[in-house]
Amino acid sequence: MKSIKNLKNRFEQKEYLKKKIDKLKINIENWDLQDITQENLTASSLRVIKDGKLGSNTTLGESVKVKKNLIDGAEESADYGEETDLVFSKESMDKLDPVVRENYEKADAEKIFAFITEVSDYIKNKNEDIVLNLNLNKRYEKIKIDTDNKGDLKEELVNFHFDFGAPIPGGGSTLYRSFNQEKMFDEIPKAEIDEFLAEYENTYEISTPETAKMDVLFSPRSLYFFFISLQAGISGRTIFQGTSPLMNKLDKKIFSDKINVNDKPQMKNAAGRRSFDDEGIPTSQKEIINKGLLKNYIFDLEYANKMGEKPTGNGLKRTLFGEGINTPVSPNFVNPVLEPGDKSKKDLLNSMDEGILVESVIGFHSSNYEQGHFSVQAQGFHVKNGKLQGRLQDVMIAGNIYEDFEEIKGVGDEIYPNMKGYAPYLLVNNVSVTGK
Amino acid sequence: MKDKLKGIFDTEKLDYGDLRHEKNNETEISIEGKEIKNIKNSYREGGHIRVYNNGSKAVGSFSELDEAFKSRDNLINISKRGSEFQKESIRLKNAEVIKDKVFTEVNDDPRDYSLEEKKDLVEKYNELALKQKHVVNTRFHYRQFYSKRYFINSEGSEIEYDLLGSYITGQIFAKKDGVVQTKRVSFGAYPEFSNLVDREDDLLGEIDILQQLLDADPIKAGTYPIIINPKLAAVFIHEAFGHLSEADIIKNNPAFREKLQYGTKMGNEILTVVDDPGLEGTPGHYKYDDEGQKGRRTELIKDGILNGRLHSRETAASFSEELSGNMRAVDCQYTPIIRMSNIFIENGESTKKELFESIENGYYLLNGKGGQTSGDQFTFGAEYGYRIENGCKKEMVRDINISGELFSTLQNISMIADDLYFNELGGCGKGNPMQLNMFSGTGAPHIKLDKANVGGK
Secondary structure, three states, X not given: OHHHHOOOOOOOEEEEEEEEEEEEEEEEEOOEEEXXXXXXXXXXXXXXXXXXXXXXXXXXXXXHHHHHHHHHHHHHHXXXXXXXXXXXXXXXXXEOOHHHHHHHHHOOHHHHHHHHHHHHHHHHHHOOOOXXXXXXXXXXXXXXXXXXXXXXXXXXXXXXXXXXXXXXXOOOOEEEEEEEEOOOOOOOOHHHHHHHHHHHHHHOOEOOOOOEEEEEEEOOOOOHHHHHHHHHHHEHHHHHHOOOOOOOOOOOEOOOOOOOEEEOOOOOOOOOOOOEOOOOOEOOOEEEEEOOEEXXXXXXXXXXXXXXXXXXXXXXXXXXXXXXXOOOOEEOOXXXXXXXXXXXXXXXXXXXXXXXXEEEEEOHHHOOHHHOEEEEEEEEEXXXXXXEEEEOOOOEEEEEHHHHOOOEEEEEOOOEEOOOOEEOOEEEEEEEEEXX | OHHHHOOOOOOOOOOEEEEEEEEEEEEEEEEEOOEEEEEEEEEEEEEEEEEEEOOEEEEEEEOOHXXXXXXXXXXXXXXXXXXXXXXXXXXXXXXXXXXXXXXOOOOOOHHHOOHHHHHHHHHHHHHHHHOOOOEEEEEEEXXXXXEEEEEXXXXXXXXXXXXXXXXXXXXXXXXXXXXXXXXXXXXXXXXXXXXXXXXXXXXXXHHHHHHXXXXXXXXXXXXXXXXXXXXXXXXXXXXXXXHHHEHHHHOOOHHHHHHOOOOOEOOOOOOOEEEOOOOOOOOOOOOEOOOOOEOOOEEEEEOOEEOOOEOOHHHHHHHOOOOOOOEEOOOOOOOOEEOOOEEEEOOOOEOHHHHHHOOOEEEEEEEEEEEEEEOOEEEEEEEEEEEEEOOEEXXXXXXXXXXXXXXXXXXXXXXEEOOOEEOOOOOEEEOOOOEEEOOOEEEEOOEEEEEEEEEOO
């Protein structure tokens, strides 16, 4: 670390990001232990400005060779980098908290196996015929950023993630429910398990609708595709590059007035929460969509600089399917939330004469999603008169969020996590469904 | 490094252990529009240990070599706790003890070129693309990955080996009358760098397609007979069948194990599907996998009948089947999982012309645009297509996604042409966390499906 701190004679500016990550994951498949996986890694990223040009490099490990390569590589990168007038973070923040590590340590293998056993037993008593898959993992992350501009930010985070599910009969895709929190789970989510098992009962029969436009009830889990498309649209990167479908749309109506989306970076228990981004810019809650109106774009340092905007604390090393030190920073949602409405899932189902409940979508990234298009296989259930008829097979839905999400029949009253953030059930009418 | 790891498995506290240590060099150059977004040569190192103890397994990654013994002890302890929970013991298939050193032989080594030379090459393609009509943005990416790996296990195996590959991918955006369309281009070098140079004509050909896409109509949803070109058929067989030939996907799924027994009729007798890491110059070529096993050619489907499966030592024991050598990890922080090496459909006996002549009303779909598998359900995108009328190629269509169910879809392959082609670029995402593997190849000739479910408005 010392060698990286003293680089003033080599660079005009430097930004050093270091993440220490510890993980433990227990994976149960078909009721039995399949994998125990642990991870103890140190990952770092160094960005520098030399002769007015930007360079960067990343690594895993902290050996002398690794550090030397990190610095030399960043210098070489700057030799070929773009000219820049970026100013690295001047912020300071100390979010180190011994309780965070304590929470991680306290949840030892003993406690995790005990919880898994309790959940397995509860489900077995209700339905021992399903093929139960279950994951529980804990993740500790210590993030430090320091810059030559006296930027000095530190944060410790711990997350516990738990999901359970079962493949549909015949072996198809898995229906699941997932949970995130900052402390080890201590109570079985009995209501959610009961709801899941009741829904699962409808998987044994196949019921495929006729090809038509109809009501589609999107589950919270399926709506990650909505966040990914919307993120591409509001990103300072696509706005600057002229490929966003949301250019010049601030304060314009882009969705139904029932749609409200906020980025909530510090939401309790959210797996993606952060106090500052990967460039050392403090995060803050942002209104993205208010009653269907587009309210804000998101920027990292680079695109804020290019567009004369302020960075919004959304500069993260995240990709479509995950995150990693090796990924360059770009504007990303920290923790998007599609805000809840006033309808229960039951109310929403009851308002459907005929339609489908989409539990998950397959293949969204094959579509032109940056433009809002989706053309995906729908996994879920056929619905008639508010009742689930059976599982879908060979059903596709297609459209564009900026057209189809103008007509929303109802928004669920509770939010649940998905791969990108949190969403409620969302009932959209008149969506193109390809079935029989 | 070897000295520091010496004796790591000299303990009686485990039934089996192995360790893989990697020193990885990666070059990345990303250009967006007129700007270089990322250019770097990076180096990283780390290791991964697997411990089997009392029928239970624990695995762990570490970035500091000094942590290897501590990591081993943690894994031994936790696997002991796991074994109390374990119902059915995890076993490993007996395997040969191997001591070997094998490194990539290459004539035109990408590592011999400077960062500046690689940057100049990518910039040349980028500038050419930006000059073309309607092109509003570009994203070009060069990636070169060299991984030097050291594998040891408690049985005495000790193997040094490496992986080398590089590629250039581009995503080109064109805009006309408010419509934005994109087209991908990819050049692969596994491992010869010369494959990446002098590709201007190929690039311009792809941009010509992109310009036509701006005026194309979206495909109409429905069920049609389709012909898919080799680039797309290769993605199709990877997504629709390949993943279900990976034994870790089906090991703990009783319904799949029942459905996917050897001898099951999967398709017509014209269909033969192979996985082969022995094909030099392809993305999925290797001698040893990351479990210390020799990579072997596996006939997954032979004359329409399920005939083979891709295995780890663990799944080979569970299924009582032969080892195949398909356990692979994409980087030092990952545990190996079962991956396809080079999966391909063998040549058929029809010609492309005969495939077209067999269709009155249908579509000809071209080039993969990504895909996803979930159980026996799959979806994949085609970059573009053409309507077929009375055996003739008609107007271009876009916004094409196909979905289906494995078993019925394979039965629908009714004709296979004789023009087998391997995609230049490897790529596959699998696992949690996702491991994106550039060393997984695909190939196919033109094929015809009697009916396919095509999404659209």
